[in-house]
Amino acid sequence: MPIVYLSRREHFSAAHRLHSPKLSDAENLAIYGKCNHKHGHGHNYKVEVVVKGELDPTTGMVLNITELKECMKVAIMDVMDHKNLDMDIEYFHDKPSTAENIAVFMWMSLAKILPKGELHEIVLHETDNNVVIYRGE
Numbered sequence: 521m522p523i524v525y526l527s528r529r530e531h532f533s534a535a536h537r538l539h540s541p542k543l544s545d546a547e548n549l550a551i552y553g554k555c556n557h558k559h560g561h562g563h564n565y566k567v568e569v570v571v572k573g574e575l576d577p578t579t580g581m582v583l584n585i586t587e588l589k590e591c592m593k594v595a596i597m598d599v600m601d602h603k604n605l606d607m608d609i610e611y612f613h614d615k616p617s618t619a620e621n622i623a624v625f626m627w628m629s630l631a632k633i634l635p636k637g638e639l640h641e642i643v644l645h646e647t648d649n650n651v652v653i654y655r656g657e
């Protein structure tokens with residue numbers, strides 16, 4: 521059967537502050553600069569999830585996009601949209617909410633609930649200019 525890549529995009533808004541508990545306040549400021557400001561800041565994130573799988577000859581689908589949408593709702597939207605990533609998500613209590621760490625968190629959350637196909641790639645746009653790609657490696 522042909523192997524096809526299926527992708528869906530979602531947008532969400534969230535607040536965060538870049539801060540590592542492993543570093544001193546001075547080191548945090550030196551590394552993260554304005555992104556370490558105590559009041560934090562927000563982003564309108566865009567996330568693209570790519571699933572790889574065999575094309576089912578009967579359904580003509582790798583995975584029903586409706587199911588992918590529901591998985592992204594449960595693993596990403598319900599957890600992150602209009603949230604403070606550092607305070608509201610336990611995963612970020614001990615690590616900085618960089619786009620890299622957010623993409624890894626999304627991967628772990630999605631991989632647990634995807635019904636079909638295999639997670640291939642997560643592309644997270646933190647801003648129009650700042651983009652992270654994670655392939656589970």
Ligand SMILES: Nc1nc2c(c(=O)[nH]1)N=C([C@H](O)[C@H](O)COP(=O)(O)OP(=O)(O)OP(=O)(O)O)CN2
Pocket residue numbers: 538555617618619620646647648649650
């Ligand atoms: N490796 C990383 N570096 C930085 C991250 C990150 O997640 N990973 N994040 C930030 C800040 O949170 C934020 O994204 C920086 O925003 P800013 O510099 O304002 O980004 P813009 O694209 O809006 O800025 P332009 O100057 O207009 O490109 C910092 N570093």
Ligand SMILES: [Zn+2]
Pocket residue numbers: 536555561562563
């Ligand atoms: Zn930021």
